[in-house]
Structures are given as structure tokens and as C-alpha cells.
Amino acid sequence: MDLNALKEAVVEMQEETALALTKQYLAGGAAPLSLFKAYQAALAEIGRRYEQEIYFIPELIMAGEMMNTASNLIKPLLAGNVGITESKLGKVLIATVEGDIHDIGKDIVTMMMDLNGFEVKDIGVDVPIDRIITEAEAFGADIIGLSGLLSLVFDPMKKLVEALTAQGLRNKYKVIIGGGQMDEKACAYIGADAFTTDAVAGVNICKAWMG
Ligand code: B12
Numbered sequence: 365m366d367l368n369a370l371k372e373a374v375v376e377m378q379e380e381t382a383l384a385l386t387k388q389y390l391a392g393g394a395a396p397l398s399l400f401k402a403y404q405a406a407l408a409e410i411g412r413r414y415e416q417e418i419y420f421i422p423e424l425i426m427a428g429e430m431m432n433t434a435s436n437l438i439k440p441l442l443a444g445n446v447g448i449t450e451s452k453l454g455k456v457l458i459a460t461v462e463g464d465i466h467d468i469g470k471d472i473v474t475m476m477m478d479l480n481g482f483e484v485k486d487i488g489v490d491v492p493i494d495r496i497i498t499e500a501e502a503f504g505a506d507i508i509g510l511s512g513l514l515s516l517v518f519d520p521m522k523k524l525v526e527a528l529t530a531q532g533l534r535n536k537y538k539v540i541i542g543g544g545q546m547d548e549k550a551c552a553y554i555g556a557d558a559f560t561t562d563a564v565a566g567v568n569i570c571k572a573w574m575g
Contacts, residue, residue, distance in 0.1 A: 367394070367402040374406035374430055375413075377423060386434050396441045397564065400472065403431050407468075408544060431468050442479060452483040454574040457505040459496050460489040461520045466513035469543055473509065473563040480567045493524040497533070505537060507570055510556070513543045518550055525555040538573050542566050
């Protein structure tokens with residue numbers, strides 16, 4: 365199914381068309397995940413236009429709202445596709461780190477982890493690194509998942525990994541970082557075990573870690 369019309373409508377801020385197309389594609393049997401991908405690609409393009417000063421904050425806000433509306437339609441369909449898993453694969457603590465309030469990607473990956481058999485605790489946005497560590501300890505996490513969309517999160521993420529090492533906890537946790545800005549270089553700088561810009565790929569990395 366060609367989802368370009370949907371991507372185009374989102375990029376062009378045609379809220380009603382985007383919603384109508386989302387419903388139409390879902391009714392027509394489009395894979396729910398492919399719709400998420402179309403929205404993610406559209407939001408990346410909106411981000412580029414923001415950078416070029418073609419779009420401004422109101423467009424970013426509207427993009428977030430369109431994505432949230434779509435998520436609410438798509439999520440129940442994903443849940444229906446996957447059976448409830450009795451025994452959990454492992455525990456993942458997820459947070460968007462301090463300084464950053466972007467939560468759309470975090471919420472998607474939290475849902476995908478949950479649907480794929482992980483026990484997930486999402487402790488929200490703008491979370492100080494000390495609290496992330498305390499919560500991971502209390503939850504008994506196997507994996508710490510950090511979300512961040514702003515490049516200013518690289519430093520707090522790096523500090524978190526350093527704090528784990530200083531407290532003798534580094535080997536206790538796998539650390540995965542996600543968000544549109546993440547790449548190999550950021551991952552090496554931060555000292556994380558893996559990075560991803562895709563929720564499904566992130567789930568697969570975590571599954572591989574848990575054997
Ligand atoms: C929507 C949006 C907003 C909304 C956020 C709404 C919300 N509730 O989240 C609002 C309007 C609030 C916003 C605010 C700002 N934003 Co903004 N925003 C965006 C935009 C357009 C889309 C982000 C998004 O939701 N993408 C869709 C999701 C699904 O993708 P994703 O987050 O990458 O997540 C996927 C994967 O990365 C992965 N993933 C994500 N997290 C994790 C974690 C783990 C553990 C794993 C495994 C996987 C994973 O799974 C997801 C699904 O596949 C981006 C553009 C872009 N290129 O990303 C800019 C962008 C991130 N914003 C930007 C900026 C500058 C800002 C502001 C500073 C603007 C301002 N001057 O006020 C503020 C910052 C506020 C703050 N302190 O955080 C810049 C950041 C630039 C930089 N290098 O730092 C971007 C890149 C735009 C740009 N190109 O300039 N923004």
C-alpha cells in the first residue's frame with residue numbers, strides 16, 4: 365500500500381485529510397506498523413522544515429498532535445495482533461532524559477516493548493539521571509532505555525553511564541539509547557551498548573540481549 369499521500373498530508377499540516385487517510389488505510393488492511401513509519405517519516409520532514417525555518421513551533425506542536433491522534437487509532441490494532449505473553453522476557457526501564465520533553469517516540473517504544481513480552485516501566489520525560497538509576501535499581505531492570513530527541517541530551521546520557529560505572533552498576537544493565545538524533549558516534553560518545561532510531565529494531569536488540 366502506498367502511504368505517500370498520508371505522509372504528504374501530515375507534512376503539509378492537512379490534519380483532517382491525514383486523519384481520514386489513516387482511518388481509510390487501516391480499514392483497508394494496511395499494516396498498523398507501516399502507518400507509524402509513515403508518520404515518523406513525515407515528522408522527520410517537518411523537523412527538517414523547522415530547521416530550515418520554513419516551519420516554526422506551532423507546526424511542531426501540530427505534528428505532535430497529529431501523531432498522537434493516529435497513535436490512539438493504531439495502538440488498539442497492534443494490541444489485537446499480539447497475544448498476551450505470560451512470562452516476561454525481562455524488565456526495561458524507560459525515560460526521556462533531563463532537559464528533553466519529547467515523548468512520542470518513547471511512548472511508541474514502551475508500547476512495542478510491552479507488546480513483545482517485556483515488563484516495561486516508563487518514568488516519563490525530563491527525568492534527572494540520578495532518578496533514572498534509583499528507579500532502575502528499585503524496579504530490578506535488566507535494560508535501561510533512554511530516549512532523547514535533542515542533541516543536548518548526549519551529555520546527561522553520558523553522565524548516566526559514567527555514574528553507573530562509578531557506582532559499580534555498569535555490568536548490571538544493558539543501556540540502549542533511542543531518538544531521531546542517535547547514531548553510532550553519539551552511542552560511542554555516551555558509552556551506551558546500542559542505539560536505534562526505530563522502535564522495532566530496538567525491541568529486537570533487547571530480545572537478543574535477553575537470549
Ligand atoms: C514533535 C516535535 C516536537 C513536539 C514534541 C511533542 C511530544 N509530545 O513529544 C514539541 C512541539 C513539544 C517540540 C519541542 C521542541 N523541539 Co522538537 N521536534 C518534534 C519533531 C518534529 C518530531 C519528533 C517525533 O515525535 N518524531 C516521531 C517519533 C515516532 O520518532 P522518534 O522520537 O525518533 O522515535 C522513534 C525512534 O527514534 C525510537 N525511539 C525513540 N526513543 C527511544 C528510546 C529507546 C530506548 C528505544 C529503544 C527507541 C526509541 O522509537 C520511535 C519509533 O520508531 C522533531 C523532528 C525530528 N526529526 O525528530 C523535532 C525536534 C526533535 N525538535 C527540536 C527542537 C529544537 C525542539 C525545541 C528546542 C524547540 C524550541 N525552540 O522550543 C523544543 C524542545 C523542548 C524540550 N525541552 O524538549 C529539534 C532538535 C534539534 C537538536 N539537534 O537538538 C528537532 C530535531 C527539529 C529540528 N530538526 O530542528 N518538538
